[in-house]
Amino acid sequence: MINTGTIVKGIAGFYYVKSGDTLYRCRARGIFKERGVRLATGDKVEFEKAGEGDDSLITELLPRKNSFIRPFVTNVDCFAVVTAVKKPAPVLRTIDKFLVMAEKAGTDIVLCINKCDLGNPDKLIEIYESVYPVVCLDNIKGTGFDELMKLIKGKATAFAGPSGVGKSTIINRIAPKAEMETGEISSKSGRGKHTTRHSEIFTLDDEEETMIFDTPGFTSFYGDETEEDELQHYYPEIFRFSGSCRYDNCRHIAEPGCAVKEALADGKISESRYESYRAQMEELRK
Numbered sequence: 001m002i003n004t005g006t007i008v009k010g011i012a013g014f015y016y017v018k019s020g021d022t023l024y025r026c027r028a029r030g031i032f033k034e035r036g037v038r039l040a041t042g043d044k045v046e047f048e049k050a051g052e053g054d055d056s057l058i059t060e061l062l063p064r065k066n067s068f069i070r071p072f073v074t075n076v077d078c079f080a081v082v083t084a085v086k087k088p089a090p091v092l093r094t095i096d097k098f099l100v101m102a103e104k105a106g107t108d109i110v111l112c113i114n115k116c117d118l119g120n121p122d123k124l125i126e127i128y129e130s131v132y133p134v135v136c137l138d139n140i141k142g143t144g145f146d147e148l149m150k151l152i153k154g155k156a157t158a159f160a161g162p163s164g165v166g167k168s169t170i171i172n173r174i175a176p177k178a179e180m181e182t183g184e185i186s187s188k189s190g191r192g193k194h195t196t197r198h199s200e201i202f203t204l205d206d207e208e209e210t211m212i213f214d215t216p217g218f219t220s221f222y223g224d225e226t227e228e229d230e231l232q233h234y235y236p237e238i239f240r241f242s243g244s245c246r247y248d249n250c251r252h253i254a255e256p257g258c259a260v261k262e263a264l265a266d267g268k269i270s271e272s273r274y275e276s277y278r279a280q281m282e283e284l285r286k
Contacts, residue, residue, distance in 0.1 A: 007043045009200040015039055015058060017047055024049065026056040037061060041199040042074040066105045071199045071215040078108040078152055082161035085119035096276035098160050103234035110151045112137055114166040127270045131237050137170065145173055154208035160218035175202045175212045228284050235277050237269050253278060
């Protein structure tokens, strides 16, 4: 009998597939290896259910919505991009690169400003609230987490952001099943000490079956494949004005009649966001 399910983790050659309320330990058909196909956490698969005490067999990989190299996971519905108010201090261009990664993957996006008990998040809110949903998380008062849960309800969400911003602490709070080990921030490097050794998906106890990726990555990003003319698509507030530029191939850097530069001068685009766009364009050109 053929069943469908989601790979929630893979360890030592076994894949654990969740189908309904049941978790099946599976092997993969040899044909996957012959074709050079790797199965990933997040993959939707068909499998043949085995008898009691036996391993089931994955027979088919269903089409992927998206996929990522490191960590190797697939079918992410939403990225919660995390930054901290301080410890470590936010680096706006780094935040924007994570947002570009999420835009390119075609996922929903939530910006999480963590550690709001340590400082004032108003500057970050001002920059991003007109572009993305923003939630401010206070770990002492416990505020912001209900709002975050509403935004990711029913979705498979991965948390992305630099090391040390508190991704593990957030996941622990909303998905206690993860039982993640959170470490003190290294006083020397300002980075977190926690390391997740494999990717795993945890399903929350709600009717919508909200899923959380616990991954060892999404602390870095890969923009190598982005073309110059694509980049503007991943900055929504820039792309909104790009259709009014004098030239169809305007890069919004030094071209005459640029509607984006006019919007920037009028305060309709954040200076910080535009500078991130310009810096990434320079990187692509080099």
